[in-house]
Structures are given as structure tokens and as C-alpha cells.
Amino acid sequence: MSPRNDAIGRPGRVVELGADGFYIVEVGGGQVPAYLSDRATTASLEIGSVVTLLPMLGGFEIVSTRTGPDESGGMIFGPELLSNPGFEAGIPGEWPNQWQPAWDFRTGEPDPLDVSTDSPLSGTQVARVTSPPGIWQHNTVVLRTQAARVDAGATYRVSAFVSAKPTGATDLKVDIEVLTAATQDDAAYFNPAATFHLLAQVLAPGEAWPLLFADFVIPTGHQWCRVGLRSEAAAGSTVDVRWDSASLKQRLA
Incomplete structure (x- = not known):
């Protein structure tokens, strides 16, 4: 099953461990079931794990994971939303995809x-x-x-x-x-x-x-x-x- 062409990764947090590779993830103020993709960086998750979801036909796929708090005072954050945040790709880039x-x-x-x-x-x-x-x-x-x-x-x-x-x-x-x-x-x-x-x-x-x-x-x-x-x-x-x-x-x- 492939993600939609307009799919945008959304951050979420695991709130319930499911069966057969499915988890309940809190995202955007609600909760959705999602399965762990083979593209994810770990084979299992725990409650509180920060994940990135992609919408699939009929559900959501967990494509990346991170556990534990961020280094910023114990706070937990989703994935980076900026393209080229460290300017390693140079500037200016092709508008509107870069700085x-x-x-x-x-x-x-x-x-x-x-x-x-x-x-x-x-x-x-x-x-x-x-x-x-x-x-x-x-x-x-x-x-x-x-x-x-x-x-x-x-x-x-x-x-x-x-x-x-x-x-x-x-x-x-x-x-x-x-x-x-x-x-x-x-x-x-x-x-x-x-x-x-x-x-x-x-x-x-x-x-x-x-x-x-x-x-x-x-x-x-x-x-x-x-x-x-x-x-x-x-x-x-x-x-x-x-x-x-x-x-x-x-x-x-």
C-alpha cells in the first residue's frame, strides 16, 4: 500500500499498544489507529514514543519513531518541519522549497x-x-x-x-x-x-x-x-x- 501523493508527515505520540503491529496514536487532538511500517527505525514502540504518520488508503502508517524526551528541558517534540534547516543545501534554493x-x-x-x-x-x-x-x-x-x-x-x-x-x-x-x-x-x-x-x-x-x-x-x-x-x-x-x-x-x- 502506498501513501497518497499529497501525503504530509504528521507528528503523534503512542497512547496505546495494539496487536498485530497496530498502535493507537494521539495526533492533531484526536486518536487514530496506525501500523508500524517496515520503513520505521525500530521494530517496536512503547507508550509515549514520538512517531511520524503518513496517511494511507484506509488508515495511517508509522514511518519514523523516536522515544524519550527532547533535550530541551524534557519536552517532547515532533519531527523537523523546515527544509534545509542548517543551510547545508545552500541558498537561495528553488522557491518555495528552500530558504x-x-x-x-x-x-x-x-x-x-x-x-x-x-x-x-x-x-x-x-x-x-x-x-x-x-x-x-x-x-x-x-x-x-x-x-x-x-x-x-x-x-x-x-x-x-x-x-x-x-x-x-x-x-x-x-x-x-x-x-x-x-x-x-x-x-x-x-x-x-x-x-x-x-x-x-x-x-x-x-x-x-x-x-x-x-x-x-x-x-x-x-x-x-x-x-x-x-x-x-x-x-x-x-x-x-x-x-x-x-x-x-x-x-x-
């Missing part, structure tokens, strides 16, 4: 953005945002990702590590923002159908790779979420900001 710079309406060009191998936090690459002095009004760059499918009413954690080289930028600040909307097309900047959430902000982050993170709840009726990593400084400032290990996961416990 892209927001379009600069003042110059008619994309914001300055590339990858760097200079002192990554993990892996071999970071996203590097640079802006020369002289940009009108505010020196602002937004690195945005593709829209991810989410569940209305569920809690999600968004995070990223950031580092800023000492360039003498004035009033430098960085933040994580998300857009949520009912459809994938609506989850876009300057779309009145989207809801904007400014979630985490750090002033003058320095080079030590502080972690920005925040939990947020998807509004009723919304099913898509887009993440933005923003850096901003006073006009005339030179900016050199690095992002690494971004993440968007559903918080299960």
Missing part, C-alpha cells in the same frame, strides 16, 4: 544573502546576511523559508542560532518571526490574509551563537506557517550576521 531572501522593494533586487563556511555552529555552512552602508531608512534583511503544514490550535517551537560579526553596526537587532495562514499561498509577506507573529528578539547578539526560540499557538483555521529570520540595524550600518540550525517543530509535551 529565500525577501525582495527589497526599494532597490528592486533580492536582499544580500549567501552561505559561508566561516565558523559554522554545526555542519559546514551557515546562512550569511550582509548589508553595506547607505541603505535607505533601515538596514533590514529577512531570510524566509517555505511554508510548512501545521495544525490549528497546536503549539509549535521555532528556533535558530545567530552570530553577528563586530562591524560597528548601530542598533543591531535580530529576531524570529512567523506568518500563519489558512492556505499555503496566503502565508506570504504583505498578504492581509496572513497573521504576523514576532516571537523572539535579541539586541546586539555578538559572536557567541545565542539561541533564539519561542513557543506559539497556530490560530484557529490556519494550516500553514512560514518562518522568517530578520536582522535590522540603523541606516548606514554595515551588517554581517550568521544564522545556523533553524528549527520548527510541534511541541507534544
